[in-house]
Amino acid sequence: MTTLTEAPLNDADGLLPSKKKSSGGGLGTYILIRFFLIIPTIFILVTLVFFLMRVIGDPITAAQGGRLPPEALAQRIHDAGYDRPILVQYLEYVGQVATGNFGTTITDRRPVVEMIITFGTATLELAINALIVALLVGIPLGLIAAYRRDKAPDAFLRFFAILCYATPVFFAGLLMKLAFSVWLGWLPVAGRASTRTELAMGSLAAPTGIYWLDALRSGNMAAFGDVAAHSVLPALTLGLLTAGVFLRLVRTNVIGTLGKDYVEAGRSRGVSNYRLVTKHAYKPALIPIITVMGLQIALLLGGAVLTESTFEWKGLGYQLVQYLNARDFVAVQGIVVMLAVIVAVTNFIVDVVAALIDPRVRY
């Protein structure tokens, strides 16, 4: 995603945008171009999802066929406009999506946008918790692995990273449930909070939907403790999946920078190995890590769907499966398009951050 230009490497002497016309425009132009590249990505995905979903038939027959008498079904199909030519429907849908209107779900007749906001906050909370776990575990362990390269700690940590990747999130979740909830009895089995806590937070004036924030605002420490206890296992489950990726990335990149000339120069001046890793090699190695972090958001969202189903965490992923089982394809389409937008926008932000850090990235 980050294409290096033919700009000479010694151009990278500062964060100032390059004045030379030959190496392309400045940062502003880059951000602008990169921003406009989001649109075809989202457009393609909307198109893909729309036509894939319509291959099966119209959404109303899929959701309620057999449950309604044929006339009523035909009436609803007509009212919703699903009997028009597919291209007309497609253009209309694209127009709606462009104005932020995703339609209304078929099964529970809610505006899709409202549904996404309600459940999206839960997913956001889970993703943030997991990302914190992943960074706290992945980066230090990656540094240790690079520092003790080809020694026992490195071998162990690399194995650990592969194990993180090899364990499906739902199996990791199952093991954690067995260990911490059933046998040790320390943590709750599933859900985002116990019913009492949810009731206590329900009285808040404007709930954010992010439970730990709401619990803090309600000033009820028991509720906060309850929310925290519920978040531990899902966050660990999803976080460890991503932690393995970070560990490997940090290790590979730090080892790569450790081979650079300036690190050699530092070593020849007697800088300790520890200082070389933590001061000299660490920061340049972060740039590819930030870029790949953006790609991880897709993995994280996919993992979130599975984690939410494992722990009955009522977020977008959990809801997506419910809607899929109910054959509510308007809702499914909305959620899938929304997730695509999230991924595309995250990648955009990541690329901009990478460009801010490294002038060579710019077009």
Added chain:
Amino acid sequence: MNATKVSGRKQPLIYRLPVISHFRSSVGLQRGMLVTGMVLAALFLLVAVFAPWIAPYGFAQLSDAAGPFPTQQPPSPAHIWGTTVGGYDVYSRVLWGAQTAAVVIIVAVAMSIFLGVALGLVSGYFGGWLDRVFVVIADAIYAFPSLLLAIVMSIVISHGQSSFWGGIVACSISISVVFVPQYFRVIRAETIRLKAEPYVESAKVVGASSIRIMGRHIFKNATRTLPLIFTLNASEAILTLAGLGFLGFGIEPTSAAEWGYDLNKAIADASSGIWWTGVYPGTAIVLTVLGLTLVGESINDLNDPRLRGRKKAVAGKGGPDSTAGTQAAPEAEAEVRLP
């Protein structure tokens, strides 16, 4: 890869096969990883092939001569890994599950390699607007959460549930949609690099057709990284299959044994302390993915001179093709993008 006629000494074919040549150039820890991975992968394949003979019961068998199987029974001599809530024998289903997984991997990866390589060759060789369109589409798909795409595909193809071969094909297509862009990217990048090589130009000068150049001169040199992507994708294919099964969009339990489906049922068991229904199929997934990933990882490291353990270079490499092949950039990229 092994068809270029290099004058002079040439290693026997067996030493130039992907995994074997990697084994020979490995030392110490890397050799340990490779061997562990190969043992696990071989075990998986053996179980997959011989499941009908090893498994004491069928995957959908609910009773034998002694009467119906008890449900949710802990491990016992009759059912060494216990039985599930539906009365299936856990041990038998885990063994049969290997077969399902193996078939899905082979079908899925074969399909994605075929499509991805073909598209990558065409796109990279001809360039132009076709190339741009393919790249934009591949990037869009690549950036998308793969599991979601697979779910959407499986709903479209099979409406969720289906028979053994129907389910296998549906799962395989769903998985390959995710992988095609990966093969496409790698092959396209290699094709663009190789297109500028002198031997391609000389082939053009003597009047070889585009198809011949692509098939004969570029294909054989561009597919060098495929064993690596194959092993990494095979492990990802198992995880995607299990994820689909876990969410209930896989293969029906009466059509085939599938680890993900069994784990789905086991989540409810876990709350009441029933561990055997989940731990065994889960461990099977972990060991299989672990084995394939270890093989892939080792190949990746051994391909990259910067990551390879210290040992003298493999002797007997020669000719213009293999020197062109020492550039390690594509592998490095493949590794960064792995999961």
